[in-house]
Amino acid sequence: MKLEHYARLSAEEKDALDALTQVRTRRVRSRDDIIREGDAPSVINVVLEGWACRYKTLEDGRRQIIAYLLPGDVCDFSAPVLREMDHSVGAITTVTLAEIAVESVGHLFATYPRLTQALCWDALTSVSIQREWTVNVGQRTAFERLGHLLCELFVRQRLLGLTRGGVCDLPLTQAEIADTIGLSVVHVNRTLQDLRSAGLISLGGRELTIHRLEALQRAVLFNPSYLHLGHEGRHLDAPPPNP
Amino acid sequence: MKLEHYARLSAEEKDALDALTQVRTRRVRSRDDIIREGDAPSVINVVLEGWACRYKTLEDGRRQIIAYLLPGDVCDFSAPVLREMDHSVGAITTVTLAEIAVESVGHLFATYPRLTQALCWDALTSVSIQREWTVNVGQRTAFERLGHLLCELFVRQRLLGLTRGGVCDLPLTQAEIADTIGLSVVHVNRTLQDLRSAGLISLGGRELTIHRLEALQRAVLFNPSYLHLGHEGRHLDAPPPNP
DNA sequence: CGCAAGTTTGAATAGCCTCAAATCCGGTGG
C-alpha cells in the first residue's frame, strides 16, 4: 500500500507483495527490541502495524532516536549487504512485523522492475528524512525542532491514511521526543506548552491535534519537499479518505 | 578504487569503471555549487578529486552541512529515481567530477553484479554516516562533536590513502565546521583550543594532525563501526601505503 | 603593501540543562 505512493503497481505486483508479507508475521511488545545493534538478521522485517524507532546508544547511556518507522517501513534494509546492524530498532507500541526471506525479495525484484523502483524511491526518501533530521537538530530552535517533528509525523501518517482530520496518533512519551530532537525532557515539556499556548496544537492521551497546519509549518520552517510526496501517488493536500 | 574496499573487483570490472569515469570530467571552483537544490541532474556526478559538501539552507539563511564528499563519493545518487534534488552540493576545494550517464550505469550493473553490491554497500554506509551525524549533533557536547567530526574525516581519508602518518588535509574554515556540527563560529574556535590544549590535535593551514588517535576516539566516544570498514577490503588498523 | 577573509579574544546574555519535588494519570488489586 505504501509503495503505491511511489509507482503505480499492477494487481499482479500487489498480489506478489501481499503473498510475501503474509508468509510469516511476528509480534513485538511495546518497549521491546525488534533488532539489536550487532545482530545480523537473516530476514527482512517490515512494519505492518504499530510504531517502531531506530536508535543508537552511547556508552554512557545517552540515547538518540534516529528514525521512526510507521506501517510499511522496512527495519533492516542493510541486512542483505552489510554484515551487522550498527544500531537497534525498538518497538514504541506493540508492533506486528512481516518477516521476509532475503532470497524471495531478490526474486521478486528480478521479476517486477517497477517494484524495485518503488523500493528505491522509498529508501531514498528515508535517507532524505535522515538528512532533514540532521538539519533539525543542528540548526533549529527548540520550538522549531519540536514543531517540525510533529509536522513530519502528522504528514507521514496522513500519507498512510492514518489521520482523522487534523488528528493523528502520537504514542510517544516526552522522554522519547526529547531523545529524538536532542533536548531534555523538561525542556520538551515547556516547549510543548509554548506550542499549545500558541494555539497550534493539542497533545495528550497519545493523540496529537494540529489546529492550523499551514501556520505551524510556517512557524517552524517545515518544508515537506524532503518527504518527496506526490510523484505518481496521492498528494499532500489531497489526503486519502478514511475507512 | 574506493569501491575496492567493499568487494574485490576483477580487472575487467575495474576497467569498466575507469572507462566510465574518463568519458567526461568537469571542474568546479572552490565555493561554487556543483548541484543546486531543485535541479534535476541528468547525469550522475562522482567526485574524483577535492572536497565537496551537501548542505541545506533554511529560509532565513541558517545553513547546515549534512555530509562531506571525498574522492570516490557520488553527489547525486537519487537523480535517476527522485525527481529533483532536495538539497545542494557545493565545492569546498576545487573539485574534479566525473559525469556519468545514467544509462551507462544501468548497463554496467546488469553486466557486473559485484559492482552493484559494492555500490549498495557504499550507499548504505553513507546512510549510516548520516545517522551517526544525527547522534553527533543531538547528543554530544561541543568537545565531543568536534572531535568526532575530526576523527571521521581523518579515518575516511586514511581509507582512501590520503593521510601521511597522523596528518591529513582539512580544507574547512571554522565557519564551515560550525555549520556542520551546529555550533557558532566563536564556540568552534574555543572548542578547537580545548582539543589542542588537551594535546589531542593540531590544526592550522588546511592541515590536521591527530597526535593520539586512540585517546581522541575514547575522549569523544568515536566508535568507527558506523563506517563499516574492513569487510573484504583493507582494515582500519592497516592503512594503505602512500604513493 | 594593503585588502579581505579567516581566526581569536572579551563581555554580556539567552537558551537549555540539572536537580528536585509536586501533580496527574492509567492500570491493578483489594
Next chain:
DNA sequence: CCACCGGATTTGAGGCTATTCAAACTTGCG
C-alpha cells in the same frame, strides 16, 4: 468501586553552555 502504585507530566530555581555582538589580530593573496 476505591486505594494504591509506578510511570509520565508538570513546575520551580539555579547554573552552565553556547550565543551574540563587537573588536582586534593574523594570514594569504593580488
